[in-house]
Amino acid sequence: MLTTEQILNSAEDVLRRYGPKKTTVVDIARDLNVSHGTVYRHFKSKSDLHAAITKRWLERVTAPLADIANSELVPAVRLRKWFETLMDIKVKKAIDDPEMFASYSILAQGLPEQVVYEHLEVLIEQIEHILVEGKQSEVFAVDDCAQMAQTLFFATTRYHHPLHVKEWGSATIKEEFNHLFALIEKAIHKQ
Amino acid sequence: MLTTEQILNSAEDVLRRYGPKKTTVVDIARDLNVSHGTVYRHFKSKSDLHAAITKRWLERVTAPLADIANSELVPAVRLRKWFETLMDIKVKKAIDDPEMFASYSILAQGLPEQVVYEHLEVLIEQIEHILVEGKQSEVFAVDDCAQMAQTLFFATTRYHHPLHVKEWGSATIKEEFNHLFALIEKAIHKQ
DNA sequence: CGAATGACAAAATATGATATTTGTCATTTG
DNA sequence: CAAATGACAAATATCATATTTTGTCATTCG
Numbered sequence: 001m002l003t004t005e006q007i008l009n010s011a012e013d014v015l016r017r018y019g020p021k022k023t024t025v026v027d028i029a030r031d032l033n034v035s036h037g038t039v040y041r042h043f044k045s046k047s048d049l050h051a052a053i054t055k056r057w058l059e060r061v062t063a064p065l066a067d068i069a070n071s072e073l074v075p076a077v078r079l080r081k082w083f084e085t086l087m088d089i090k091v092k093k094a095i096d097d098p099e100m101f102a103s104y105s106i107l108a109q110g111l112p113e114q115v116v117y118e119h120l121e122v123l124i125e126q127i128e129h130i131l132v133e134g135k136q137s138e139v140f141a142v143d144d145c146a147q148m149a150q151t152l153f154f155a156t157t158r159y160h161h162p163l164h165v166k167e168w169g170s171a172t173i174k175e176e177f178n179h180l181f182a183l184i185e186k187a188i189h190k191q
Numbered sequence: 192m193l194t195t196e197q198i199l200n201s202a203e204d205v206l207r208r209y210g211p212k213k214t215t216v217v218d219i220a221r222d223l224n225v226s227h228g229t230v231y232r233h234f235k236s237k238s239d240l241h242a243a244i245t246k247r248w249l250e251r252v253t254a255p256l257a258d259i260a261n262s263e264l265v266p267a268v269r270l271r272k273w274f275e276t277l278m279d280i281k282v283k284k285a286i287d288d289p290e291m292f293a294s295y296s297i298l299a300q301g302l303p304e305q306v307v308y309e310h311l312e313v314l315i316e317q318i319e320h321i322l323v324e325g326k327q328s329e330v331f332a333v334d335d336c337a338q339m340a341q342t343l344f345f346a347t348t349r350y351h352h353p354l355h356v357k358e359w360g361s362a363t364i365k366e367e368f369n370h371l372f373a374l375i376e377k378a379i380h381k382q
Numbered sequence: 383c384g385a386a387t388g389a390c391a392a393a394a395t396a397t398g399a400t401a402t403t404t405g406t407c408a409t410t411t412g
Numbered sequence: 413c414a415a416a417t418g419a420c421a422a423a424t425a426t427c428a429t430a431t432t433t434t435g436t437c438a439t440t441c442g
Contacts, residue, residue: 001415024403035417040405151370157349164354179342187378192385215433226387231435 002034004042004052011053020103025049050107051115057104058119061089069126075134076189080181082130083152086123087159087177091168105162124149131188141190152184193225195233195243202244211294216240241298242306248295249310252280260317266325267380271372273321274343277314278350278368285356296353315340322379332381343375 010031015023025046029036043049068082094101108116127149134140142148158164159177167173201222206214216237220227234240259273285292299307318340325331333339349355350368358364 025405026403036404037406037418038416041415044405046404147370148374150367151374154349154367155346155371155374157355158345158352161349164348176341176345179338180346183339183342183346183375183378187374216435217433227434228388228436229386232385235435237434 002032002038002042006032007039007042007049008053008056011049015053015103016100019099020106047110051111054104054107054111055115055119058108058116061093062086062119062123064089065123065126069129074139075130075137076139076185079127079130079134080185082127083156083159083177083181087156087174090160090162090165091173094162094165094168101162101165105165108162120153124153127152134188139190140188142188148188155184156180193223193229193233197223198230198233198240199244199247202240203248206244206294207291210290211297238301242302245295245298245302246306246310249299249307252284253277253310253314255280256314256317260320265330266321266328267330267376270318270321270325271376273317274347274350274368274372278347278365281351281353281356282359282364285353285359292353292356296356299353311344315344318343325379330381331379333379339379346375347371 007028011023011028014027014031018027025039026036028049029039032038039049043052064085065082068078068085071078071081073081124146128145131140131142131145131148135142135145156177158167159173159180170176198219202214202219205218205222209218216230217227219240220230223229230240234243255276256273259269259276262269262272264272315337319336322331322333322336322340326333326336347368349358350364350371361367
């Protein structure tokens with residue numbers, strides 16, 4: 001019996017082989033030895049399938065971040081580590097496997113805003129969690145942690161948004177990020 | 192006798208009429224009542240022409256910013272006004288004349304990095320100028336003004352980079368920016 | 383002689399006829 | 413009867429060919 005997971009696995013394989021433009025529902029069905037009609041019993045449309053593929057990818061990519069957000073590190077260190085990891089993950093994916101990174105970026109482009117936005121919300125909540133703990137232990141002077149989390153996420157857009165992947169090749173990108181993070185620390189650390 | 196300026200004027204007109212994909216060098220030449228060979232006496236290639244068109248547009252768009260950077264406003268106010276204006280100009284252009292904005296964005300995409308980068312440098316220097324004066328009058332506590340200017344420019348990427356034009360439609364975009372600017376102020380204002 | 387032309391080849395792009403892909407659903411299968 | 417099939421129409425993509433566009437340059441123009 002065919003599961004949604006199996007379809008996503010095959011989809012990922014086929015995507016890796018053929019790229020996002022050439023991959024058809026029939027290709028994915030063939031890979032699974034079923035008719036393409038069967039795939040449509042699990043996904044309303046190809047876009048729906050794309051959304052599911054992208055969602056799973058986003059979740060995997062950012063899995064390590066949840067661990068950091070919930071770690072025992074002191075909030076100041078944890079916050080920096082969280083952002084550095086976010087950046088490192090993205091840059092690593094983009095450099096190591098550029099076709100796949102491009103593939104997922106292209107799929108994500110074609111998605112309804114909401115799918116990606118929900119994912120961003122999860123990340124922003126993780127930042128919020130760190131800020132709240134920093135506020136409790138009186139190292140961060142933050143009024144509205146949820147709002148600040150969003151502000152920090154958007155302030156670092158250049159360093160994690162796939163639209164800026166081109167700029168990540170720069171030799172100074174990491175240094176740039178360090179300067180920005182220093183600014184952030186100055187703004188949110190107590191006194 | 193045909194001038195480079197005249198060509199750019201016609202190019203802009205034709206671009207407005209036909210859009211960036213349909214505009215040909217022959218169209219521009221026709222608009223000027225010259226042969227297209229003549230256009231090539233002023234520009235080495237079509238890309239070169241694109242670069243010139245884009246450059247002029249960028250300069251025009253950001254002209255008001257130089258005035259603000261050099262104004263007599265106290266640095267704290269001036270800095271905020273400078274960023275607000277940058278944002279307002281971009282958003283206004285993108286909303287009022289979306290086809291043209293898209294046109295120039297498309298042309299800019301196809302350009303060598305350098306052309307756009309030079310323009311960004313000018314803007315970052317304007318920020319630096321404000322920071323230097325703020326430092327002199329002891330309202331800003333900034334170590335390296337040039338570096339901080341760059342940091343501020345990149346921190347606000349989401350609010351002025353054309354790649355993010357889609358996000359500018361959000362009802363809360365201005366509020367978001369205000370939060371970010373509050374963060375910046377907290378970081379750079381003395382004490 | 384500097385500025386512009388227009389004929390030309392090479393490159394890029396539009397066109398449209400053909401083939402594939404998407405999405406549905408009545409039918410089949412286990 | 414739930415799960416899968418495969419035949420089908422409509423929407424898209426592909427590909428070979430026709431047309432346009434780019435870029436050059438020997439020639440003309442003023």
